[in-house]
Amino acid sequence: MSMVRDQGVMPTRPLHVAIDARAANGLSGGVGELTLGYAKALNLFDPDKFIFSLCVTSDINQEMLRELVPRGTRFVQVDTDQEKRIDVDLQLWANDAIKASYGMKDGWCSARLNALDSTDLFNSHQFDVFHGLLQFSLLHDVPMIYHPHDLQHLHFPEYFSKEESQARELMYQLFCRRASIISVASRWIKNDIEKQYNVNENKIYSVPWVSTAEKIYNSSSSAIKDVCDKYMISAGDFIIYPAQTWKHKNHLGLFQALALLQREGGPVPSLVLTGFVNEQGHDLLDAVVQLGLSDKVKFLGYVSRNELSLLYQLARCTVIPTKFEAGSLPIFDAFTLGCPVACSNVTSLPDQADGGALLFNPDDIAEMASVIRRLWTDVNLRCRLIRRGNEVVARLSWDAVVQNYGVLYRLARGEMLSESELAGFAARFVY
Known part of the structure; x- marks a missing residue:
């Protein structure tokens, strides 16, 4: 499947992207650091082409985030204890973990998951694209870029309880199926998701993250x-x-x-x-x-x-x-x-x-x-x-990360993209 869309949405206004910033509470390790780094990188987007909202919970230091993001960025509170839950039917690919947990054979199987539903909230804010930086994402009907980050629970199940492994597997497969685009940090995890979840390789894009560290010169x-x-x-x-x-x-x-x-x-x-x-x-x-x-x-x-x-x-x-x-x-x-x-x-x-x-x-x-x-x-x-x-x-820069996600946001929305735009995406460094 080519990334070029023969028919799609022609942009008439800035594309409104919702960023899942719930990990920016300092408790989520690397995902939290990535969230903070990317929040700062939002300043590199063209404000005539993209506007942003940050989805946060009540324990997030919004003042700290406001110092990082572009002026005018909106904050949308998505406290999960107030969101409604719904049952979702999904199709699971029967990898080894699913076979062990549910006694399934090779191929596809059906399952049901009770999950938080943010559809009404998201629609009220008229998001064009949702960028799910957190693995445990939110249910909605907005075109989504999803980050599963890694499938550690399949490689080291001994590090998780049976309940934790099952929850991760159901959530990851659900959002990998629902996402318009899956974004990963390396070719290794791209190949792992293709294998473990039977996902078409053309749906997965490798965009390596960049250091959030800043060298402190002339430190006193x-x-x-x-x-x-x-x-x-x-x-x-x-x-x-x-x-x-x-x-x-x-x-x-x-x-x-x-x-x-x-x-x-x-x-x-x-x-x-x-x-x-x-x-x-x-x-x-x-x-x-x-x-x-x-x-x-x-x-x-x-x-x-x-x-x-x-x-x-x-x-x-x-x-x-x-x-x-x-x-x-x-x-x-x-x-x-x-x-x-x-x-x-x-x-x-x-x-x-x-x-x-x-x-x-x-x-x-x-x-x-x-x-x-x-x-x-x-x-x-x-x-x-x-x-x-x-x-x-x-070889790495936040400018390249921003250029890549600018392309992916437009692709997720359904815009028509030129060959030159896609060539630029492919030329940027990945590992």
């Missing part, structure tokens, strides 16, 4: 001292790993690698962790003690964006031991801020890093420890990785 010595004193760290003397404590983030594997280095003798890096310690992370606090790393590991919790940028710039390196990612913002953040990286060799990460990071098997603790030792002790290696990381992120 007092600002650096304040951060170092606040968190009791020394510049250039720690590893940073920014991630909520979800199991797939593999903090425990990183702790075990540091413990192995400690047993083997030689330098043992200190580790600084940022991101919320959620309900899955409480056991990690005990693991630090049991592994004898109490003086080496610091949990800072959620830090401000400015502080996080400074921490990247002060760290000797970033280590990302995750077991599953559709794409890793911390890789691009570290590249942007000149912090050398070692990361897992899983999913899309090798393609994303593109030679700018040392790779390791996240299930091989000895290999991870060896890579950490190399990165920690070899200054020439770190310099080479910094240079390559800079080359990788130099």
Whole structure:
């Protein structure tokens, strides 16, 4: 199927796009950071062609968001406890998870889901397109761009309860079917969705996200001292790993690698962790003690964006031991801020890093420890990785992201697009 529409809607007014900003509450990890970054990028759209509304809940700091978005952006409250629910019939593709949960055979099967319905609310605001940045999207009849982000529950079902896995599977398949366009961050997850959900490849578009980090130039010595004193760290003397404590983030594997280095003798890096310690992370606090790393590991919790940028710039390196990612913002953040990286060799990460990071098997603790030792002790290696990381992120920009979504919004709405517009989309960098 070509992206060119032979017949479609001719634009007569600015296209009104609703952005799902419910993840901008600071509790949603990478999705929340993407939401904030994209909210700021809305300023790059032509206001004569696009206008925006942000769908938020009552716990969102609207004043903070208003400072990011274009003047005149509307805010629409969609508190889910006040929305009505309806039963929705859907067709499921019987992948392994569906077969196991429902005893289905190969092919399609029918299911029913009780879901929140925002149809009346959306129609009252006359949205042309809904951009669903959150996986657990909202029911409506507006043309939608949907982000499932990843299908981790199918690859690591042990990290979810049976109820959580079933809920994700039903919701993801429902919105992948209902969406006009599915947007993903990498070719790897595009291929995964095609395979797991039997989705036509022409419905899925890969638009890589861009770092939300901003390099803090000429940071005053007092600002650096304040951060170092606040968190009791020394510049250039720690590893940073920014991630909520979800199991797939593999903090425990990183702790075990540091413990192995400690047993083997030689330098043992200190580790600084940022991101919320959620309900899955409480056991990690005990693991630090049991592994004898109490003086080496610091949990800072959620830090401000400015502080996080400074921490990247002060760290000797970033280590990302995750077991599953559709794409890793911390890789691009570290590249942007000149912090050398070692990361897992899983999913899309090798393609994303593109030679700018040392790779390791996240299930091989000895290999991870060896890579950490190399990165920690070899200054020439770190310099080479910094240079390559800079080359990788130099190909990316929020301008390109905005151009791509401008095309997708018009496509979702049903507009006719020229071959030159589509060629521009295809030419922009993806991984």
